[in-house]
Amino acid sequence: MARRSSSSEQCDIDMTPMIDVVFQLIIFFVVTLKLSSDVNPDIILEDGKHGVTLTQDNMPPSTLEIEVDRRGRISIHNATLTPSMLRTIINNRIGRHGYEFPVLIRADRRARHEEVRRVMDICTGAGIWKLSFLAVQEHKAKE
Amino acid sequence: MARKRERNKGETPKLDMTAMIDVVFQLLIFFVVTLKQEDILSKLTAARPAASTDEEVKNKDPNLINIVVAAEGFLLNGRPMRLPELDRGIERFSGYSKTAMVVIKCTKNSPHAFLVQALDICNKHGMTNLSIFTL
Numbered sequence: 001m002a003r004r005s006s007s008s009e010q011c012d013i014d015m016t017p018m019i020d021v022v023f024q025l026i027i028f029f030v031v032t033l034k035l036s037s038d039v040n041p042d043i044i045l046e047d048g049k050h051g052v053t054l055t056q057d058n059m060p061p062s063t064l065e066i067e068v069d070r071r072g073r074i075s076i077h078n079a080t081l082t083p084s085m086l087r088t089i090i091n092n093r094i095g096r097h098g099y100e101f102p103v104l105i106r107a108d109r110r111a112r113h114e115e116v117r118r119v120m121d122i123c124t125g126a127g128i129w130k131l132s133f134l135a136v137q138e139h140k141a142k143e
Numbered sequence: 144m145a146r147k148r149e150r151n152k153g154e155t156p157k158l159d160m161t162a163m164i165d166v167v168f169q170l171l172i173f174f175v176v177t178l179k180q181e182d183i184l185s186k187l188t189a190a191r192p193a194a195s196t197d198e199e200v201k202n203k204d205p206n207l208i209n210i211v212v213a214a215e216g217f218l219l220n221g222r223p224m225r226l227p228e229l230d231r232g233i234e235r236f237s238g239y240s241k242t243a244m245v246v247i248k249c250t251k252n253s254p255h256a257f258l259v260q261a262l263d264i265c266n267k268h269g270m271t272n273l274s275i276f277t278l
Binding site: 023 | 160163177178179180183185186187189191212250251252253254259260262263277
């Protein structure tokens with residue numbers, strides 16, 4: 001009698017804790033997922049272990065990140081810009097935030113200085129003297 | 144009748160969990176696979192002073208540390224060197240003064256990597272007064 005009941009009925013395991021854990025994991029992965037990154041994936045940064053670590057705190061929303069790829073193409077959020085467009089964007093931002101917003105230059109390690117210089121000249125022409133260059137402090141991304 | 148009602152109350156209602164667990168595991172595997180870790184980035188800050196006019200004045204400053212970034216390597220106060228020697232040279236200068244002005248002059252065809260390396264070394268030894276010129 002006892003044998004029959006155990007073979008025909010489903011074994012009762014309490015699923016509740018497992019489902020809880022699995023949902024927690026799913027929520028974690030949903031939150032940390034970045035489906036489309038809006039930076040140019042072709043840009044390879046040089047190593048810079050001793051710079052200031054980039055965190056959410058020292059990167060306020062007013063930060064302007066300008067990308068320069070290895071052929072000297074200037075872009076912001078992977079949208080190509082001409083020098084005059086970049087000048088307009090910087091001037092608009094100065095109008096909104098003053099001269100205090102940080103400017104980050106994400107330049108490819110293979111880019112020539114001449115090409116990075118064009119971006120620096122536009123910034124200094126608009127009155128921004130302090131520029132930061134992005135570098136990789138610690139490699140985490142799998143190739 | 145009475146027996147049946149009593150049984151319904153006492154037992155938990157049976158819900159088939161199999162389908163839901165399947166879907167949830169599928170989702171979990173999808174998110175695990177698509178998770179991509181990002182590199183930790185750092186920023187190297189430098190000033191870019193106005194062109195040539197005050198450059199002449201600064202060149203006469205005896206405390207000035209002059210790094211030229213060329214296409215083939217670096218020059219520290221006129222002496223050609225590679226990255227390890229530049230590292231040692233800046234380390235020696237940083238022992239005297241961390242606030243001495245470091246002028247990094249880049250030639251037009253030098254790769255951007257060299258400029259970042261030079262800035263990184265200056266940051267490593269705590270030099271705070273960095274400026275970039277273009278030759």
